[in-house]
Amino acid sequence: MIIGHSSALNFGDHVNDLIAARSQMAVSLAFHIIFAVIGIAMPVLMVIAERRWQRTGEPVYLDLAKRWARGTAVLFAVGAVSGTVLSFELGLLWPRFMQLAGPIIGMPFSLEGFAFFTEAIFLGIYLYGWERVPPRAHLAAGALVAVSGSASGIFVVIANAWMNTPIGFTLANGMFTSVDPIAAMGTPAAFPQALHMILAAFAATGIGVAGIHAFLLVRGRTNPLHRAALTIGLIVGAPAAVLQPFAGDIAARFVARRQPVKLAAMEALYETRAGAPLTFGPGIRIPRGLSLLAFHDPNAIVRGLDRVPRDEWPNVPLVHLSFDVMVAFGTYLALVSLWAGWQVLRKRDLHTQRRLLWALAVAAPCGFIAIEAGWMVTELGRQPWVIYGILKTADAVTPMPGLVVPFTVITLVYCALALIVTRVLYTQIVQ
Amino acid sequence: MTLAGSLAAIILVALTAYALLGGADFGGGVWHLLASGPRKHEQRRLIAHAIAPVWEANHVWLILAIVLLFTCFSPAFARVAVTLHVPLTLMLLGIVLRGSGFVFQSYGGKGERTFALASLLTPLLLGVSVGAIASGSVRDVTGEEFVHGYIRPWFTPFALAVGFFALACFAFLAAVYLTLEARNRELQEDFRRRAIFAGVAVFAIAAIGLLLSPQAPLVQRGLLATSRAAALHVVPAIAALTAFWALWRRRYRIARIAAAAQVALILWGWGLSQYPYLVPPDLTIANTAAPRATLELALVALLAGAIVLFPSLFYLFKVFKAGSDSVR
Ligand code: HDD
Ligand code: HEM
Ligand code: HEM
Numbered sequence: 001m002i003i004g005h006s007s008a009l010n011f012g013d014h015v016n017d018l019i020a021a022r023s024q025m026a027v028s029l030a031f032h033i034i035f036a037v038i039g040i041a042m043p044v045l046m047v048i049a050e051r052r053w054q055r056t057g058e059p060v061y062l063d064l065a066k067r068w069a070r071g072t073a074v075l076f077a078v079g080a081v082s083g084t085v086l087s088f089e090l091g092l093l094w095p096r097f098m099q100l101a102g103p104i105i106g107m108p109f110s111l112e113g114f115a116f117f118t119e120a121i122f123l124g125i126y127l128y129g130w131e132r133v134p135p136r137a138h139l140a141a142g143a144l145v146a147v148s149g150s151a152s153g154i155f156v157v158i159a160n161a162w163m164n165t166p167i168g169f170t171l172a173n174g175m176f177t178s179v180d181p182i183a184a185m186g187t188p189a190a191f192p193q194a195l196h197m198i199l200a201a202f203a204a205t206g207i208g209v210a211g212i213h214a215f216l217l218v219r220g221r222t223n224p225l226h227r228a229a230l231t232i233g234l235i236v237g238a239p240a241a242v243l244q245p246f247a248g249d250i251a252a253r254f255v256a257r258r259q260p261v262k263l264a265a266m267e268a269l270y271e272t273r274a275g276a277p278l279t280f281g282p283g284i285r286i287p288r289g290l291s292l293l294a295f296h297d298p299n300a301i302v303r304g305l306d307r308v309p310r311d312e313w314p315n316v317p318l319v320h321l322s323f324d325v326m327v328a329f330g331t332y333l334a335l336v337s338l339w340a341g342w343q344v345l346r347k348r349d350l351h352t353q354r355r356l357l358w359a360l361a362v363a364a365p366c367g368f369i370a371i372e373a374g375w376m377v378t379e380l381g382r383q384p385w386v387i388y389g390i391l392k393t394a395d396a397v398t399p400m401p402g403l404v405v406p407f408t409v410i411t412l413v414y415c416a417l418a419l420i421v422t423r424v425l426y427t428q429i430v431q
Numbered sequence: 432m433t434l435a436g437s438l439a440a441i442i443l444v445a446l447t448a449y450a451l452l453g454g455a456d457f458g459g460g461v462w463h464l465l466a467s468g469p470r471k472h473e474q475r476r477l478i479a480h481a482i483a484p485v486w487e488a489n490h491v492w493l494i495l496a497i498v499l500l501f502t503c504f505s506p507a508f509a510r511v512a513v514t515l516h517v518p519l520t521l522m523l524l525g526i527v528l529r530g531s532g533f534v535f536q537s538y539g540g541k542g543e544r545t546f547a548l549a550s551l552l553t554p555l556l557l558g559v560s561v562g563a564i565a566s567g568s569v570r571d572v573t574g575e576e577f578v579h580g581y582i583r584p585w586f587t588p589f590a591l592a593v594g595f596f597a598l599a600c601f602a603f604l605a606a607v608y609l610t611l612e613a614r615n616r617e618l619q620e621d622f623r624r625r626a627i628f629a630g631v632a633v634f635a636i637a638a639i640g641l642l643l644s645p646q647a648p649l650v651q652r653g654l655l656a657t658s659r660a661a662a663l664h665v666v667p668a669i670a671a672l673t674a675f676w677a678l679w680r681r682r683y684r685i686a687r688i689a690a691a692a693q694v695a696l697i698l699w700g701w702g703l704s705q706y707p708y709l710v711p712p713d714l715t716i717a718n719t720a721a722p723r724a725t726l727e728l729a730l731v732a733l734l735a736g737a738i739v740l741f742p743s744l745f746y747l748f749k750v751f752k753a754g755s756d757s758v759r
Contacts, residue, residue: 070538073534073537073538074534074535074538076487077487077530077531077533077534078530078531078534080487080490080530081526081527081529081530081531082527083494084490084493084494084523084526084527085523085526085527087494087497087498088497088512088519088520088523090501091501091508091509091511091512091513092512092516092519092520095508095509095510095512095513096509098501098505098508098509098512099505099506099508099509100505101505102501102502102505102508102509102721103502103503103505103721103722103725104725106498106499106501106502106503106505106721106725106729107502107725107728107729107732109498109501109502110495110498110499110502110729110732110733110736111732111736112498113491113494113495113498113736114732114735114736114739114740116491116494117488117491117495117736117739117740117743117744118739118740118743120487120488120490120491121488121743121744121746121747122743123487124484124485124487124488124747124751125484125746125747125750127484128483128484128751129484129750129751132750132751133750176722177722178722178724179721179722179724179725180724181724181725181728182728398512398513398516399513399572399573399574400513400516400577400581401576401577401581402577406516406520409520409524413524413527413528417527417531420531420535420542421531424534424535424538424539427539428538428539
């Protein structure tokens with residue numbers, strides 16, 4: 001297990017293959033995450049709807065649960081196959097990373113494997129067992145799908161957190177000795193990332209559902225189904241969206257301490273300074289804002305990019321832009337959620353408030369965009385490292401030549417799948 | 432057996448479960464493609480009905496095998512992933528297209544053909560990959576040019592024969608299982624005939640594989656020369672003959688057990704004949720095993736997982752598969 005390798009290929013080919021591999025990984029993950037977050041949160045919505053049906057006997061809730069279940073079946077299947085692709089791609093694209101890290105991060109992946117099993121088993125029972133199992137068992141199956149969905153999300157994010165803040169081993173001559181997988185799972189980034197990710201899944205999916213049905217309501221379909229869906233979507237999404245900036249703040253403070261280069265890139269801070277300002281886009285600056293946010297001290301010293309050699313910088317403009325996009329969309333989601341909550345407190349009927357409904361409709365895709373942007377921050381901000389400070393991405397890539405070919409094929413297949421899924425869902429749910 | 436050896440055995444168990452359960456789902460796709468005769472539509476409906484609730488759970492066995500491989504024997508995983516990049520990527524495409532094709536057709540979209548064609552691709556390439564590993568050609572190819580390093584190791588008559596063998600085995604399993612799922616006698620007869628036909632194909636391809644086995648010296652030695660040979664030949668052969676007999680006599684429950692045993696024993700024969708190598712010619716269980724701490728934890732996780740898994744799986748199959756043998 002030696003880090004670094006001398007490729008017989010010439011340098012230019014290696015760079016192209018590396019870019020293709022990174023792009024393929026990015027496309028595969030960006031595709032999978034959409035289905036994954038829906039797979040985490042949608043079972044919760046279905047279970048709430050089914051529970052309401054069992055309690056009130058109102059058929060609209062049963063109708064809703066069944067429609068959602070049909071949509072989830074399609075999304076879950078695409079999530080499962082795209083996740084399988086990822087498990088293989090970790091080796092197909094980054095064999096040297098997996099060879100080194102497998103014994104350490106294999107643990108969360110193994111636990112995730114069992115979470116997948118329970119998820120798939122009980123989803124099968126939930127989707128196809130309406131007539132075959134008693135109502136309570138059916139509801140319990142749904143609840144188990146929801147629990148194992150969250151568990152699989154948490155485990156895989158722990159593996160990713162370890163790449164950001166690797167611990168649980170000693171490194172000698174490019175080899176890991178005295179490996180401690182349990183300590184590795186307690187990596188400092190695990191808690192903030194997992195918390196932020198699970199909230200993200202609930203916020204994006206809940207508000208997404210609420211937004212779609214809000215749109216249909218404003219467009220004049222005053223069908224009770226849409227009202228019920230809007231309410232349940234908000235129950236799941238709004239609290240998460242309000243909490244998310246706080247979770248993001250926790251994440252940011254961990255990044256500030258553990259991954260200073262990523263923080264500097266997120267904030268486009270080129271020079272180390274005390275009382276660092278907060279920058280939005282190219283123009284807006286809040287004096288001392290960054291020191292305050294990252295360390296809760298207006299005069300704290302924030303390390304800038306000048307502390308690391310140029311060839312160890314991530315892509316600063318892209319990381320900074322992604323971070324701003326996430327924060328902007330996150331702020332919008334939190335505000336809309338607070339607004340909805342305020343209306344509920346004032347005992348207003350949400351379903352007739354056209355301006356709120358429009359705001360929710362606009363919010364529908366925002367959580368998903370924030371998730372993609374957030375992962376860009378995490379992953380691009382870690383470059384050029386795949387294991388922060390230990391293994392460079394360039395040294396992890398497979399020696400296989402011609403990687404643009406699989407990259408192109410995977411991208412085309414996923415584009416086609418995205419189109420078809422959209423069409424199938426449209427016919428399933430909306431009509 | 433050593434700790435590492437036990438984990439290698441568990442990986443083989445997971446692969447076996449994948450072949451017996453997930454493999455049969457792919458075999459269902461083959462019979463979807465080959466559906467014919469007056470009951471063409473009923474055949475297809477039966478296949479879809481049998482696969483729908485279980486294929487995702489069945490599929491997780493493959494993921495479990497892969498995850499255990501990279502946790503416990505990461506250099507072997509890395510080697511396979513590098514040298515077999517091309518067939519594995521094609522296999523993944525098959526998995527993606529099969530799964531999504533299947534749900535799209537189930538939920539009102541098109542996708543039947545994709546589902547059926549992709550069901551051919553995946554078993555074929557899975558078999559090719561196994562064949563390449565068994566023939567000892569999955570070497571370290573770093574720095575070699577494309578055709579020599581990344582095509583030759585698996586594009587061999589032997590590996591291709593194993594590919595077709597896997598396809599035939601999966602189709603055989605599916606047909607045998609479907610005899611028990613069928614709701615009426617005509618449909619049952621349809622799949623009985625298909626099972627016998629596929630069983631003959633399995634035999635024919637196995638014979639070809641045996642002729643080609645000089646290309647896989649380890650397997651050949653295991654099959655022909657060592658003391659294990661007798662057991663490795665005779666036991667699967669008994670299972671196979673039992674399966675034929677049972678199909679002939681319409682004893683479908685016995686046929687199911689015998690067919691599953693036959694395929695499982697073939698996989699175990701492969702494992703035993705290349706023991707202690709994971710990826711011959713050079714990677715063994717011992718020289719690729721992760722540190723002890725990892726192996727111990729993996730075993731604990733497996734035990735804990737099994738406590739959750741087996742009752743759940745049992746429940747799943749009880750809900751959907753019990754009572755399906757309604758035709759006596
Ligand atoms: C609904 C989605 C969503 C929303 C509204 C936000 N985020 Fe986020 N963020 C994510 C979804 C997300 C994510 C996709 O889930 C990430 C990627 C990796 C991770 O753990 O979470 C992430 C990562 C991430 C990171 C990097 C963590 C790391 O690399 O270790 C930071 C510092 C923040 N976020 C901070 C924030 C702040 C201050 C927000 C204020 C509004 C915010 N996020 C809103
Ligand atoms: C390298 C990264 C990843 C790998 C290797 C991976 C692997 C997988 C695999 C193999 C499956 C299929 C399971 C099945 O058959 O049921 C899957 C599904 C799933 N993954 Fe991922 N995954 C990754 C990233 C993520 C992330 C970041 C999340 C969430 C936060 C996530 C959450 C899920 C969930 C909830 C499912 C269930 C299927 C669904 O709901 O569609 N995964 N993943
Ligand atoms: C699902 C949400 C995720 C998204 C959208 C995402 C996004 C990305 C992107 C954009 C890259 C390319 C970065 C670059 O090379 O410039 C990347 C690389 C990578 N990601 Fe993630 N990521 C996600 C989750 C994960 C998780 C959970 C893991 C592991 C457990 C992971 C492991 C990797 C690895 C190994 C690479 C390649 C090496 C590297 O570029 O550092 N990712 N990901």
